[in-house]
Amino acid sequence: MAVGPHVLEAAGLPRPGxxxxxxxWWEQEHVFGYSLILPALLLIVCLVAYxxxxxxxxxxxxxxxxxPGEFIGLQNFRDILGNEIFQQTVYNSFVFxxxxxxxxxxxxxxxxxxxxxxxxxxxxxxxxxxxxxxxPTALSTLAWWWMFDSLYSVVNWTAIGLGIIDAxxxxxxxxxxxxxxxxxxxxxxxxxxxxxxxxxxxxxxxPREFYEAAEVDxxxxxxxxxxxxxxxxxxxxxxxxxxxxxxTFADFNIxxxxxxxxxxxxxxxxxxLAYQVGLTGGNLGQGAAISLFLFxxxxxxxxxxxxxxxxx
Amino acid sequence: MDTSALRITDRRQFLRSAGxxxxxxxxxxxxxxxxxxxxxxxxTFLSWNHFVPxxxxxxxxxxxxFAKQAGVSVRxxxxxxxxxxxxxxAEAQSQSGHDMIRTHNVxxxxxxxxxxxxxxxxxxxxxxxxxxYPFAAEAHETKNGWRGVPWxxxxxxxxxxxTHFKKAGFKETPKTWDDLLKMGRTLKxxxxxxxxxxxxxxxxxxxxxxxQWCYGGKVLEADGRTPGINSDKTAQVIELYxxxxxxxxxxxxxxxxxxxxxxFILSGKGSWIHxxxxxxxxxxxxxxxxxxxxxHHNSPGGPAGIHSAPPILGLGIWKFSKNVEVAKEFIQFxxxxxxxxxxxxASNAFNHPPLKHLADHPIWARNAKLAMLPAEAxxxxxxxxxxxxxxxxxxxxxxxxxxxxVAKAINGMPTKRAMAWAQDQIALAVQGKLKAAG
Numbered sequence: 001m002a003v004g005p006h007v008l009e010a011a012g013l014p015r016p017g018x019x020x021x022x023x024x025w026w027e028q029e030h031v032f033g034y035s036l037i038l039p040a041l042l043l044i045v046c047l048v049a050y051x052x053x054x055x056x057x058x059x060x061x062x063x064x065x066x067x068p069g070e071f072i073g074l075q076n077f078r079d080i081l082g083n084e085i086f087q088q089t090v091y092n093s094f095v096f097x098x099x100x101x102x103x104x105x106x107x108x109x110x111x112x113x114x115x116x117x118x119x120x121x122x123x124x125x126x127x128x129x130x131x132x133x134x135x136p137t138a139l140s141t142l143a144w145w146w147m148f149d150s151l152y153s154v155v156n157w158t159a160i161g162l163g164i165i166d167a168x169x170x171x172x173x174x175x176x177x178x179x180x181x182x183x184x185x186x187x188x189x190x191x192x193x194x195x196x197x198x199x200x201x202x203x204x205x206x207p208r209e210f211y212e213a214a215e216v217d218x219x220x221x222x223x224x225x226x227x228x229x230x231x232x233x234x235x236x237x238x239x240x241x242x243x244x245x246x247x248t249f250a251d252f253n254i255x256x257x258x259x260x261x262x263x264x265x266x267x268x269x270x271x272x273l274a275y276q277v278g279l280t281g282g283n284l285g286q287g288a289a290i291s292l293f294l295f296x297x298x299x300x301x302x303x304x305x306x307x308x309x310x311x312x
Numbered sequence: 313m314d315t316s317a318l319r320i321t322d323r324r325q326f327l328r329s330a331g332x333x334x335x336x337x338x339x340x341x342x343x344x345x346x347x348x349x350x351x352x353x354x355x356t357f358l359s360w361n362h363f364v365p366x367x368x369x370x371x372x373x374x375x376x377x378f379a380k381q382a383g384v385s386v387r388x389x390x391x392x393x394x395x396x397x398x399x400x401x402a403e404a405q406s407q408s409g410h411d412m413i414r415t416h417n418v419x420x421x422x423x424x425x426x427x428x429x430x431x432x433x434x435x436x437x438x439x440x441x442x443x444x445y446p447f448a449a450e451a452h453e454t455k456n457g458w459r460g461v462p463w464x465x466x467x468x469x470x471x472x473x474x475t476h477f478k479k480a481g482f483k484e485t486p487k488t489w490d491d492l493l494k495m496g497r498t499l500k501x502x503x504x505x506x507x508x509x510x511x512x513x514x515x516x517x518x519x520x521x522x523x524q525w526c527y528g529g530k531v532l533e534a535d536g537r538t539p540g541i542n543s544d545k546t547a548q549v550i551e552l553y554x555x556x557x558x559x560x561x562x563x564x565x566x567x568x569x570x571x572x573x574x575x576f577i578l579s580g581k582g583s584w585i586h587x588x589x590x591x592x593x594x595x596x597x598x599x600x601x602x603x604x605x606x607x608h609h610n611s612p613g614g615p616a617g618i619h620s621a622p623p624i625l626g627l628g629i630w631k632f633s634k635n636v637e638v639a640k641e642f643i644q645f646x647x648x649x650x651x652x653x654x655x656x657x658a659s660n661a662f663n664h665p666p667l668k669h670l671a672d673h674p675i676w677a678r679n680a681k682l683a684m685l686p687a688e689a690x691x692x693x694x695x696x697x698x699x700x701x702x703x704x705x706x707x708x709x710x711x712x713x714x715x716x717x718v719a720k721a722i723n724g725m726p727t728k729r730a731m732a733w734a735q736d737q738i739a740l741a742v743q744g745k746l747k748a749a750g
Contacts (some may be wrong), residue, residue: 064703065401066423083740084733085711150564151575174511174567262512262712263566264719279398281707281741282422284405 058288065282076289086290089268095180096269097248100187104244105237107188108195113229115196116203126200133193141257144186148172148258173259176266183267186254191247195240202236203229235309242305246298270294354385355635355642358403358410360393363590363662370658371646378645384638394514394570397710403630411633412642415626417694417709418701420452420459427459428629428636430643434458437647441667448666451624451694451701460626461643462666466588467688468518468611468622475605476504476583485609489523489552492584492612496560504583506560507576509568509715510553510722514623516568516715519586521621521695523549524714526614531708531738536699539738541717542731550727553718566719578602586611588622589682593660607681611691620691624666661685707741 025031059076063069080086115126132140147154156169172182210228219227252271255261261268261276268276270293278287357375362368368390375386389410391399400419403409404426413419420427434452438444448462472485480499486492496506509516524531529545532538557565564572574591576582580602585591595603611620627646629639645651649670656663656673661682665671671689676682696705708714717734721727 064422066404066426079740079743083737085737149575150567150572151579151581168562171563171567174563174565179567259567260512260569262716262719264716264723275398276710277707279401280394281710282397282401282703283707284401 055288055292058284059292061285063284065279065284069285072285076285080286080289080293085265085268086273088265089270089273089290090293092180092265092267093249093269096184096187096251096267097245100184100191100248101241101244103184103188104191104195104248105241108192108199108240109233109237111192111196112199112203115200126197129196130193132190137190137253138257140190141186141254144182144189145173145258148182150174174263176263179259179263179267183255183258186258187248187251190254191244195244198240199233199236202233206232238305238309242302242309245301245305249298249301250294353635353638354387355379355412355638356387356389356410357412357414357639357642358396358399359388359390359414360396361390362659363588364593364659367655367659367663370655374646374651374655375642378642381645382638382641384635386642397706407632409630411629411635412639413628413630414463415452415460415628416623417451418696418703418705420626420628421454421701422703422706423628424454424456424459426631428631428633428639429457429459430461430627430629430640431458433461433640433643437461437644437667440669441647441665442669443667445666445668445689445692447689447692447694448624450697452626460628461647463625463627463646464663465625465666465689465692466623466662467664467685468522468586468588468620469608469685469688470584470611471577471587471589471591471606471608472584473504473577473580473582473602473605474607476502480504480583486584486612489526489612489614493552493555493560496556496584499583500560500562504581505562506556506584507565507568507573507582508553508556508561508586509570509573510557510565510719511568511715512712513569513572513715514709515570515573515587516712517695517709518621518623520549520714520718522586522611522619523552523614525619525621525693525697526612526616527552528614528616530698531714532696532699532705532742534698536696536702536704537742539735539742541714541738542735546731546734547727550718550721550730554722554727557722566722577606580605589660589662589685592681593662596660608684610684610687618691619693620688621695621697622688622692624692624694664689704738704741708738711737711741713737713741 026035058069060071060073061069062072062075111129115122115129119125146152150171150173153169153172155172156165156167159165160167160169170178172178206229210232211224214224214228249269250271251269252275255267255269255272256275259267261272265273270290274287274291276287277290278284281287359368359371362371368388372388375388379386393416396414396416397419399409400413400423403413404423415423415427434444444462445465448465452458452460452462470485476499477485477495480495480502482495482498486495492506499506508519521531524546527545527549529543529549530540533540557563564576568576573582573585573587574594577585577587577591578595578600589608592603592606592608594600595606611618613619627643629636633639646655647667647670652665652670653673656665656675661675661679664686665673671686676686694701695709696702699705713734717730720733721730725733
C-alpha cells in the first residue's frame with residue numbers, strides 16, 4: 001500500500017518529489033484498479049456500446065446506405081411487424097432455436113455420458129469431438145452445402161445406396177421442411193461439442209460417493225441418472241442452454257451459406273434477414289430494427305434463465 | 313530470489329505500453345486517420361472474384377503497369393460478388409475504405425451522393441470510342457451526373473447442350489419462352505431437363521426480369537414509385553414458370569445458387585440454361601468433353617419482343633477518396649484500346665464493352681459459338697425499366713421478391729395471391745426508399 005507524504009513528514013523523512021507523488025497517487029487501489037479496466041472499457045464502448053447505440057439510432061430513422069435519414073419514431077418497427085417476410089422470420093427463428101436447442105441438450109447429454117466412460121484413446125476421442133466446433137463455421141457449412149447439393153447430394157446418394165429412400169431423394173435446400181431440417185441438423189452438429197464438453201466438465205465434478213450411495217440404496221442406471229446425475233447437472237445445463245439459446249437465435253453463417261433464407265424465406269433468421277434488408281438491400285433503418293428485435297427476446301431468455309439458476 | 317522488483321518493473325512497462333497503445337488508438341479513432349507509417353500513396357480498388365479468373369489476372373497485370381507509369385501503387389482486392397453490397401454499405405457508412413469500387417446494377421443510384429462525378433471521363437471515353445450503349449448509360453447517369461463509368465456488361469444468352477437437342481430431334485433452338493416450354497417437355501422426357509433458378513440467387517432475378525419484359529410485364533411503373541407487377545402479363549409469366557417447372561424442369565431449381573445451373577449443364581444432365589458463357593469457358597479451361605456439346609443462342613423472346621436484364625458493371629470512385637484524380641487516370645488507362653482488348657481476350661469473350669467501337673473485337677465473330685453474343689446489347693435494359701434505376705430496385709432484387717413470387721405460385725399459392733403478395737412487398741420497398749429520398 002502507498003505511504004502518504006504526511007506520514008513521511010511525521011517520520012522525519014524528506015517530502016517526496018513530484019514524480020513520486022504522482023506514482024503514489026497512481027498506485028492507490030481505486031485509481032490503479034480503474035486504470036487497469038480502462039482499456040477493456042474503451043474496447044467495450046467502441047465495439048459494443050457504440051454500435052448498439054448506432055443500431056438504436058438507425059432503427060428509429062429512415063437511413064439508407066449512402067443517404068442520411070430522418071427521425072421517424074417507431075415507423076420501422078411498425079412496417080416490419082406488418083411484413084409477412086418478417087412474421088415468417090419470427091416463426092422460423094423460434095422453430096429453429098427450440099428444435100435445435102432441445103436436440104443439442106439431449107444429444108449433448110448423451111455424448112457427454114459416453115465420453116465420461118473410460119474408453120481407450122479417451123483424449124483423442126474427446127479432442128476429435130470438438131472438431132465441428134473448432135472448424136470455422138463458414139468452411140464446415142460449405143461442406144454441408146455440398147452434401148445437400150441438389151445434383152450431387154452425398155446424403156441422398158448414401159440413403160439411396162442403403163435403400164432408405166427412393167431416387168432421386170429429397171431436394172434438401174429447395175423444400176421448406178427439408179431446408180429447415182437441414183439448417184437445424186448443421187446447427188446441432190456444430191453446437192453439440194459445446195454442450196458435450198461443458199456437460200462433461202459437470203459430470204466430472206460430481207463426487208463418486210453419491211453414485212456409490214445410490215447403488216447401495218439399490219438404484220439402477222436410470223435411477224442414478226435421474227436422481228443423482230440430472231439434479232447435480234442442472235446448474236451446468238441451465239448455463240449451457242442459456243448460451244446455446246443465445247448463439248442459436250443469433251445464428252447467421254449456417255443459414256447464409258446453406259439457403260440464404262430460402263426457399264421463399266422459410267429459413268430466414270433475424271440476423272440473415274437484417275443483413276439482407278440492411279446491408280445488401282440498403283435499408284439500414286429497417287435492417288437495424290430487425291436485428292434489434294433479437295434484443296428483447298434474448299434479454300427475456302437471459303432473465304428467465306438467470307432467475308432459475310439463482311433459485312437453484 | 314525476490315522477484316517483486318522485477319514484477320513492478322514489468323507491470324510499469326506493461327502499463328506504459330498499454331497506455332501508449334490506448335492513447336494511440338484513441339487518437340487514431342478521433343482523427344479518423346491511420347498512423348503515419350501506414351500512409352503511402354496507394355490507389356485501392358474493390359472488385360469481385362471474376363467468374364473467369366484469368367480476367368482478374370489481366371486486371372492486376374494492367375494495374376501494375378499503371379502503377380509503374382503513374383508512380384503510385386495500385387491494390388486490387390477481389391471478393392465474392394454476393395459480398396460486395398455489404399462491403400459497399402460498410403465503406404459508405406464509415407466513409408473510408410477503397411478508392412474505387414466495381415459497381416453493379418443500381419449501385420450508382422444507391423450511392424449517388426457518395427460517389428464522385430465522373431462525367432468528364434465518361435464524355436472523353438464516349439467521344440473516343442463511338443458512344444455508350446444506351447442501357448449502359450441509363451445504368452450510370454443519375455440526375456446529378458454520371459456516378460460510375462460503365463466498365464462492362466455480361467451478356468445473358470441461353471446456354472444449351474447441342475447433342476441433347478439433336479437427340480430430341482430439334483434442328484432449331486427456342487426463339488421464344490413458349491418454344492422453350494414445348495421443347496423442354498420433350499427434353500425432360502429424354503432425361504435432359506432445362507433449368508431456370510427460382511430461388512434466392514442473382515440469376516433467378518435476372519431471368520425473371522427478362523421474361524417479365526418479354527411478356528410486356530413490368531415490376532415498377534415508369535414513374536418508379538408505383539408497383540406494376542400485379543397484371544395479366546405477370547400472370548402469364550407465372551403460368552409459364554409453373555408449366556416449365558412441372559413439365560420441363562426438376563424441383564432442384566428451387567434451391568439453386570448462381571453456380572448450380574453451371575454445374576447442371578456441365579454435368580451433362582441439363583439441356584438448357586439461361587446464363588452467361590461461364591460454363592462454356594469453364595469446360596474449355598478444364599478440358600471437359602462437354603465443351604464440344606455446349607453452344608449458345610440469343611435470349612428467347614415473347615409477345616412483347618426480346619428483352620434482357622444483363623448484369624451491367626461500372627467503375628465508381630468514392631467521394632471520400634483522396635485519389636479521385638488518380639482513379640480517373642486509372643480508369644482511362646484500363647480503357648486504352650490495347651488494354652481493354654487484352655482484358656476481353658483474357659475473359660474469353662465474357663466481358664462485353666459498353667462502348668460501341670470497343671465492341672468490334674473479333675473474338676466473338678471468330679467463334680461460331682459466341683458470334684451471336686454482341687447482339688444481346690440491343691435487348692438489354694437496366695433493372696427497373698421502364699422506370700429509371702432507383703434504390704428500391706436494389707431492395708426488390710436483394711429480397712428476391714420476384715423469384716419468391718414465382719416459387720409461391722409453384723408451391724401451390726394461387727397466381728393472383730402470389731402477385732398480390734409481390735405487389736405488397738414492392739410497395740414496401742418503394743415506400744421505404746421514397747421516404748428517405750424525401
